[in-house]
Amino acid sequence: MKFLKAQTIRTKLIVFAVTISAFTLLLTSASYLSLELYFGREDLTKKLSVMGQVIAERSTAALVFKDKKTLANNLAALEADSSVEKACIYDDDQILISGHSMGEDKQSCPQMMATLVTNESNYIEQYFPIKLDNKVIGTVYIACHNKGIIHRFFQLSIYSSIILILSIALALLLATRLQKVVTQPLRLLASTIRNIITQNDFTIRASKQHNDELGHLAEIFNELLSKIENDHNSLKSSEEKFRKLTALSPVGIFQVSPEGDITYVNQRWREINQTKDAEIRFTEWFANLHPEDSLPLSKLWDRLLTEHEDIASEIRLINKNGSISWVYIQATSLHSKDGKLIGFLGSLSDISELKKAQIQMENLAFYDPLTGLSNRRLFKNRLDKAVKSVQRTDTSIALLFLDLDQFKRINDSLGHDMGDSLLKEIARRLDHNVRENDTVSRIGGDEFTILLTDINNTNDVRIVAEKILLSLSHPFILNGQEIISTASIGITLTPDDSIDSNTLMKNADLAMYRAKELGRNNFQFFSEDMNTTILHNLEIEKELHIAIKRNQFVLMYQPKISLIDDSIAGVETLVRWNHPEKGIIPPDNFIPIAEETGQIIKIGAWVLEHSCHEMGALIREGLMPRNSKVAVNLSAKQFSDPDLLQTVLDILVQSKIDPLNLELEITESIIMDDVEAAIKIMATIKSRGIHLAIDDFGTGYSSLAYLKRFPIDVLKVDRSFVMDIPSDKTDMAITSAVIAMAHKLSMRVVAEGIETQEQLDFLRDNGCDDGQGYLLSRPLTLPQLHHFLVNHSKTHPTK
Amino acid sequence: MNASFASLILILLAFTASSTEAEQYRNEYHEKADYLYQVAKFIDWPELKNNDTPLYFCVFGKDPFYGALNRIHLQKVKNRAMHISYINQEFQIAHCNILFVQKNAPSDFIQKRYPLIIKNNILTIGEDKDFSKNGGIISLTQFNQKLNIEINLQAAKDANIKVNSNLIEIASHIYQGEQN
Numbered sequence: 001m002k003f004l005k006a007q008t009i010r011t012k013l014i015v016f017a018v019t020i021s022a023f024t025l026l027l028t029s030a031s032y033l034s035l036e037l038y039f040g041r042e043d044l045t046k047k048l049s050v051m052g053q054v055i056a057e058r059s060t061a062a063l064v065f066k067d068k069k070t071l072a073n074n075l076a077a078l079e080a081d082s083s084v085e086k087a088c089i090y091d092d093d094q095i096l097i098s099g100h101s102m103g104e105d106k107q108s109c110p111q112m113m114a115t116l117v118t119n120e121s122n123y124i125e126q127y128f129p130i131k132l133d134n135k136v137i138g139t140v141y142i143a144c145h146n147k148g149i150i151h152r153f154f155q156l157s158i159y160s161s162i163i164l165i166l167s168i169a170l171a172l173l174l175a176t177r178l179q180k181v182v183t184q185p186l187r188l189l190a191s192t193i194r195n196i197i198t199q200n201d202f203t204i205r206a207s208k209q210h211n212d213e214l215g216h217l218a219e220i221f222n223e224l225l226s227k228i229e230n231d232h233n234s235l236k237s238s239e240e241k242f243r244k245l246t247a248l249s250p251v252g253i254f255q256v257s258p259e260g261d262i263t264y265v266n267q268r269w270r271e272i273n274q275t276k277d278a279e280i281r282f283t284e285w286f287a288n289l290h291p292e293d294s295l296p297l298s299k300l301w302d303r304l305l306t307e308h309e310d311i312a313s314e315i316r317l318i319n320k321n322g323s324i325s326w327v328y329i330q331a332t333s334l335h336s337k338d339g340k341l342i343g344f345l346g347s348l349s350d351i352s353e354l355k356k357a358q359i360q361m362e363n364l365a366f367y368d369p370l371t372g373l374s375n376r377r378l379f380k381n382r383l384d385k386a387v388k389s390v391q392r393t394d395t396s397i398a399l400l401f402l403d404l405d406q407f408k409r410i411n412d413s414l415g416h417d418m419g420d421s422l423l424k425e426i427a428r429r430l431d432h433n434v435r436e437n438d439t440v441s442r443i444g445g446d447e448f449t450i451l452l453t454d455i456n457n458t459n460d461v462r463i464v465a466e467k468i469l470l471s472l473s474h475p476f477i478l479n480g481q482e483i484i485s486t487a488s489i490g491i492t493l494t495p496d497d498s499i500d501s502n503t504l505m506k507n508a509d510l511a512m513y514r515a516k517e518l519g520r521n522n523f524q525f526f527s528e529d530m531n532t533t534i535l536h537n538l539e540i541e542k543e544l545h546i547a548i549k550r551n552q553f554v555l556m557y558q559p560k561i562s563l564i565d566d567s568i569a570g571v572e573t574l575v576r577w578n579h580p581e582k583g584i585i586p587p588d589n590f591i592p593i594a595e596e597t598g599q600i601i602k603i604g605a606w607v608l609e610h611s612c613h614e615m616g617a618l619i620r621e622g623l624m625p626r627n628s629k630v631a632v633n634l635s636a637k638q639f640s641d642p643d644l645l646q647t648v649l650d651i652l653v654q655s656k657i658d659p660l661n662l663e664l665e666i667t668e669s670i671i672m673d674d675v676e677a678a679i680k681i682m683a684t685i686k687s688r689g690i691h692l693a694i695d696d697f698g699t700g701y702s703s704l705a706y707l708k709r710f711p712i713d714v715l716k717v718d719r720s721f722v723m724d725i726p727s728d729k730t731d732m733a734i735t736s737a738v739i740a741m742a743h744k745l746s747m748r749v750v751a752e753g754i755e756t757q758e759q760l761d762f763l764r765d766n767g768c769d770d771g772q773g774y775l776l777s778r779p780l781t782l783p784q785l786h787h788f789l790v791n792h793s794k795t796h797p798t799k
Numbered sequence: 800m801n802a803s804f805a806s807l808i809l810i811l812l813a814f815t816a817s818s819t820e821a822e823q824y825r826n827e828y829h830e831k832a833d834y835l836y837q838v839a840k841f842i843d844w845p846e847l848k849n850n851d852t853p854l855y856f857c858v859f860g861k862d863p864f865y866g867a868l869n870r871i872h873l874q875k876v877k878n879r880a881m882h883i884s885y886i887n888q889e890f891q892i893a894h895c896n897i898l899f900v901q902k903n904a905p906s907d908f909i910q911k912r913y914p915l916i917i918k919n920n921i922l923t924i925g926e927d928k929d930f931s932k933n934g935g936i937i938s939l940t941q942f943n944q945k946l947n948i949e950i951n952l953q954a955a956k957d958a959n960i961k962v963n964s965n966l967i968e969i970a971s972h973i974y975q976g977e978q979n
Binding site for chain 2: 064070133
């Protein structure tokens, strides 16, 4: 069988065919021959039996009457059959009566029947009783040789053998021919496959020659080929895509075999590594790295190898010229479908530029680009560190908060470039006046901080503060212009004031404000009472919150009287806080706080809404002239609130009054904070027909140049000027000049704080349009206003 | 004396001779009796209603067998017991099945009684060599120690008796029809 297994199908088929036909024929022949032998003997036996019976039957009388001649004749009749060898007749005493021998050996019958010798293998012999009247009177013995059968058997055997040999020869011939039917298509298929392999051409197809299983096999094989071809094509195209992608990739790509050899790199990888040759082990490539990076990377590489943990790391490559490039390396393991490791794929990006930008970003993040000083963030870091170190070392530090006085004015009047130049110079002077360990930072527009470490006593700090103020007091020469700039400084110390950096900042800020309050160009140490003010303000803020919710505000109305015809020009509404415990609180005590916390927006809206509502009612009742105006004050927060215009318009609609009946009062300082923005806001308000008044005119820094551009209807002369009439001639001159100027600019003029008749007369004489003050009427409640208006209409009937 | 002695010897011799001769004679009859019995086995008589009916073997006249026939008396032939009966009256012939005719009987013995014989289906057996020729059915003669059988098939046919072909085969002469 082993031999057979090693053979080709061709040989196997031939062997099978020949074996089967030989075996079949052999079996058939053997069966036939044995049957032949069996039936030959059977026939002979039957024939013998018939012959014997006939002889026995015919020999009765002859035997009885001892007619030997007849008996001999009877036996002689057997000669007709060549197979009969010997025939004998014995009487009932078993004595030979007649015998007849034929054949070659001519063996005669023995005298006594008992001595008959039988030879079964060569003879077929039988005894037949001779019966007469049911009595046995003798025996016929006949022996036949089976030579005929044997002879025939041998003849047939030879014949069968010849047929067998011929059949095998024929089977061999046919099998040799027929096996081609099977092996030919297989050979064709095999040669097709070989062609595909050698030519690597998957478009080749096997030809289908028959419509049988082999044809079917060829079909299936072709289907498989189509599938392989498709897969091969898509694989090729995806590989092509991969090659193209990697070739075009701005990222260096490399592939590493499971054994650790670099098997592929793209052009970009070579560029990054400045090499043409990449056929090295991946670990050898580590030699190109910065010594600080090669060990951590090889650890990461080990983790990727052992635990398949992806690599993502920033490392430094040392270039051939010794320079360093930063690269970002990423690598991951590749696995086949069944989870077998097939290699590693990685990318390499040159992030040197990014790193550079990052450093720049960090600089930007921590340093002020204008002055080069550390910025708020870096300052905060240093402060935090210093505070911590102070706690450890039991030393002291001082935080100086410096804000330039009136910087905005300089900026506005001289321009931003000049402002920036000034800031630069101030920074330089500040830095010059501190020790190297100390940190000067610019934390805002014109805000600087100075962190002084290792302070022994407040005197040290005082000296530094004085030095700074002195250095700043020298005029700055910028673009040939001499500028004087001063600063206010707030100072706080650790650990006496606080050991919390945020609190320290707040303290310094508070102290700085105190310095501002105290006339600027000085320094103040933080003290606890500053905190008390803060706490007080906080309480008010809290109470204001409740006040807004519970509507604890009330409005007072101070009438404005026309100085020309004494008619009612309008009212100015003034808000009061009706505190349930503290009683009526004047606006000065809560408005600044509300302004700071932003609560002013809600309070302001409330005031505006109620003012308009009441004004509408008064006009409709005819108590107020149709052209009279209700003046409402706008705070800085309100003025810069982007929703202001919409809020005002909504209120006008709700209260059903004409925009002409509303006058919004803005302080000069609000406008001066950002003149250009303020002009825009004012213009939009004005475009809706709402009147604008500038409050407290003369207290700020507004110049005539600005005033000309302001879209203002009314100019209010501040009470400080009116108050000094008639004692202060200068103020009187200013007042009259202002009135004249306003009129030139087509503005109405309102004077407030009129308390004496002299004041009133002066103002009227100088053409002031309207007046407001205790002389005319103090602020009134709504019922009082009603009363006032009714009275006024009686005393001044309209014409 | 010599004469008397010689005659004594002769007598003795004669006696001796006669005693062996007598014995030989007796054996001859024994054998003949056996043959007669055997012949009956080759004959078929017309069917009888009763198969148990004895088969009568009649000897007409003097017993030529000297009692040798007794050996076959009551022997069975095809289930029928053979009865030997000695008759001397003509009418007795009618009930015979087999009629043995002695050698010294007249040659026309059968002819004279032929109608009677064929009417009663009687097998006639004779010792004369011309017995069959003269109308007897079977003649049994011995010649040179050899038994000679002749059969007149016409006579058998007339008597409605069937003779087995085996017997016919060994017959030395067959008479058929009216040839004689």
